[in-house]
Amino acid sequence: MRVVVQEAPFDLGAEADAFAKGQSRSGAIVTFTGVVRDVAGGLDAMEIEHYPGMTEAALTDIASEATTRWSLEDTLVIHRHGRLAPGEMIMMVATAAPHRKDAFEAAEYLMDYLKSRAPFWKREIVAGTPRWVDAKDADEDALRRW
Amino acid sequence: MDVLYFAWVRERIGLPREVVQTDAATVMDLVEELRVREDRYAAAFADITALRVAVDQVLSDFDTPLDGVREVAFFPPMTGG
Numbered sequence: 001m002r003v004v005v006q007e008a009p010f011d012l013g014a015e016a017d018a019f020a021k022g023q024s025r026s027g028a029i030v031t032f033t034g035v036v037r038d039v040a041g042g043l044d045a046m047e048i049e050h051y052p053g054m055t056e057a058a059l060t061d062i063a064s065e066a067t068t069r070w071s072l073e074d075t076l077v078i079h080r081h082g083r084l085a086p087g088e089m090i091m092m093v094a095t096a097a098p099h100r101k102d103a104f105e106a107a108e109y110l111m112d113y114l115k116s117r118a119p120f121w122k123r124e125i126v127a128g129t130p131r132w133v134d135a136k137d138a139d140e141d142a143l144r145r146w
Numbered sequence: 147m148d149v150l151y152f153a154w155v156r157e158r159i160g161l162p163r164e165v166v167q168t169d170a171a172t173v174m175d176l177v178e179e180l181r182v183r184e185d186r187y188a189a190a191f192a193d194i195t196a197l198r199v200a201v202d203q204v205l206s207d208f209d210t211p212l213d214g215v216r217e218v219a220f221f222p223p224m225t226g227g
Contacts, residue, residue: 120226121153135223
């Protein structure tokens with residue numbers, strides 16, 4: 001299990017490749033990547049604030065919980081903070097499991113939880129005006145299925 | 147104890163962290179103490195249903211006791227991913 005919180009960009013291909021190469025016991029590797037999406041009006045940038053210390057602990061807890069719920073051989077979570085331009089990658093998760101159902105479900109679980117249980121706050125800057133992104137009720141509802 | 151603020155809570159109060167001398171028994175008691183300090187605190191804590199709290203870096207409820215606690219953080223619902 002590896003959890004990384006960083007400001008710098010990450011290389012999706014290199015990370016996915018390195019993660020997959022270590023998994024001789026897994027028949028399934030799932031990766032998910034979140035990208036800064038442009039919005040109506042034109043997004044200048046997205047700024048992501050986080051809570052150093054708690055962020056790493058929360059992500060580690062979420063990944064550990066996934067490992068107890070599904071048959072996983074390994075997990076990877078990378079999440080960036082700071083100022084990101086449209087099209088930049090924000091975060092990725094990877095899961096490795098003997099079979100794909102566990103790998104897919106665990107990846108979805110990781111995504112659902114790190115959306116609303118990891119201390120990150122997004123702010124969009126549109127036409128020079130910053131605006132905090134509101135949490136969605138749907139994100140909270142998504143946790144109930146687990 | 148150290149009290150931390152993030153996102154728009156930090157902006158409304160105007161600082162990211164401060165040391166608060168308090169005998170508050172619970173998080174809610176601390177909120178009540180902060181609310182009466184100044185308008186900017188009253189504004190930030192006007193609606194606590196819009197806030198979340200972490201006690202010693204663990205997401206917690208507002209009735210959490212503060213005995214022995216070193217760090218309390220207030221922030222809006224999180225928007226990771």
